[in-house]
Amino acid sequence: MVSKVTNVTSLTRSGLSDFVIQRVSAVIMAVYTFWVLGFFIANPDLTHAHLVAYFASMPMVLFSTLTVLATAAHAWIGMWTVGTDYIRPHYFGAHATSFRLVYQAGCVALLFVYVAWALQLFWSL
Amino acid sequence: MKTERPVNLDLTKFSFPIAAIASITHRITGVLLFVAIAYLLWLLGLALDSPAGFAEAGTLLAQPLPKLVLLAVLAALLFHILAGLKHLVMDFHHWDSLEGGRRASQGVFVLTVVGTVLAGAWIW
Numbered sequence: 352m353v354s355k356v357t358n359v360t361s362l363t364r365s366g367l368s369d370f371v372i373q374r375v376s377a378v379i380m381a382v383y384t385f386w387v388l389g390f391f392i393a394n395p396d397l398t399h400a401h402l403v404a405y406f407a408s409m410p411m412v413l414f415s416t417l418t419v420l421a422t423a424a425h426a427w428i429g430m431w432t433v434g435t436d437y438i439r440p441h442y443f444g445a446h447a448t449s450f451r452l453v454y455q456a457g458c459v460a461l462l463f464v465y466v467a468w469a470l471q472l473f474w475s476l
Numbered sequence: 477m478k479t480e481r482p483v484n485l486d487l488t489k490f491s492f493p494i495a496a497i498a499s500i501t502h503r504i505t506g507v508l509l510f511v512a513i514a515y516l517l518w519l520l521g522l523a524l525d526s527p528a529g530f531a532e533a534g535t536l537l538a539q540p541l542p543k544l545v546l547l548a549v550l551a552a553l554l555f556h557i558l559a560g561l562k563h564l565v566m567d568f569h570h571w572d573s574l575e576g577g578r579r580a581s582q583g584v585f586v587l588t589v590v591g592t593v594l595a596g597a598w599i600w
Contacts, residue, residue, distance in 0.1 A: 374567070377560050384553065392598065399530035402523060422513070429506045458510075465513055472521050 362428050373428050376421035383418040407476035415473040423462050430458045498581035502559040505552040512549045543599050550599075551592040558584045 362369050390405060391397070405411060438451040492500075523533040536542050562580045566572045571580040 374564060377557075377564075381557050381560065384557065399523070399527040402530065406524060426506075426510050426513075429503075430510060433503055433507060461510075465517065468521075469517055472517065472524065476524065 361431060362424060369428050372424050376425040379421040380418055380425060383414060386414070403476055406473065412473050412476070416470065419466055419469045419473070423466050426462060427458065431455065434458070493578065494581045494585075495577045498559055498562075498584055501555060505556040505559075508552045509549070509556055512552065515545065515549065537599075547592065547596055547599055550595045551588060554591045554595070555584065555588040558587055 362372060394401065406415065434451055434454050438447055438454055440447045443450050519533055519537075522529045522536075524530075537546065562571065562584055565580070566577075571577060
């Protein structure tokens with residue numbers, strides 16, 4: 352029997368390590384979310400200088416960078432899962448694989464823009 | 477293995493349990509957040525850019541529609557994080573019985589509503 356290559360576009364070509372990456376990245380992003388939200392909640396009379404000082408400190412730049420990279424991995428695994436679940440012949444007909452490739456290319460392009468944009472933002476403070 | 481298997485799932489005829497609704501909502505909020513990153517990055521970039529940009533971001537977020545969009549993003553984010561935490565707990569074999577899964581899903585929805593109301597009070 353010839354086994355088909357079906358997982359060539361998953362992040363690591365292994366469902367198990369994708370599973371672990373999805374969870375580790377989720378924890379990083381959740382901690383960052385509550386950390387930053389906490390800052391905004393604790394500072395209702397925020398000024399521009401204070402905001403810049405907060406995000407420009409080196410620990411925070413590194414934390415932001417880590418979160419950006421976690422987001423890229425997490426979003427790719429998530430969007431890939433959604434795409435392979437729904438963009439298939441049963442719903443999209445004979446050209447489903449082409450549609451899915453276009454969809455996945457679009458996801459990669461947008462993620463690349465996000466990563467470049469965010470890193471430029473956090474490292475130029 | 478037969479690869480062209482017949483599939484006949486009429487999703488409109490299913491009665492979905494709350495865990496299934498939580499699961500599909502987890503997916504929908506994930507896709508929404510993927511798009512919402514652009515809005516959040518743009519807002520943060522504007523606020524960090526200069527004192528004028530900071531003031532501009534403040535003026536923008538004083539208007540009803542941008543406020544509503546931000547609240548929707550926060551609600552989606554809260555749901556997605558809570559549903560994700562539920563997943564992490566279930567990975568360790570807690571809350572994974574029929575009744576436990578039901579309760580945990582209800583908890584995620586209730587906490588999201590409570591958190592969204594608090595976030596709304598905070599934003600307005």
